Amino acid sequence: MTAQLAFGTFFGGFLFPFIIRLCWGKLVETFGPIGGWLAAGFIVGTSWTLNHGAGLIYQSGSAWIDMGWAAGIGLFVANIVVDKADAAKGFVNLIMVVLGGTLGGFLVSCIG
Secondary structure, rough: OOHHHHHHHHHHHHHHHHHHHHHHHHHHHHHOOHHHHHHHHHHHHHHHHHHOOOOOOOOOOOOOOOHHHHHOOOHHHHHHHHHOOOHHHHHHHHHHHHHHHHHHHHHHHOOO
């Protein structure tokens, strides 16, 4: 993997949780439950299109990395660094993110 591909992959993985943290709560505050659905469609759809359609993320080989891993780990780290949250409380959620991302990646690999 070249340095350019590594940078693009890192940026693509960073972009998804960053946009979630930046926009999701504001959409829910403004539009209520419909804002959550709008956020899910726009944020996830746009991030997926940039990462996979425009090719920000470079994946070699047959292994798939689910975007849920990027979101879960990115938000976990942001909560600890920015919000000074207790890491032990968020560890259970991090385990669930890893399991969900693994399951998602496994299911996608079964299809192709």
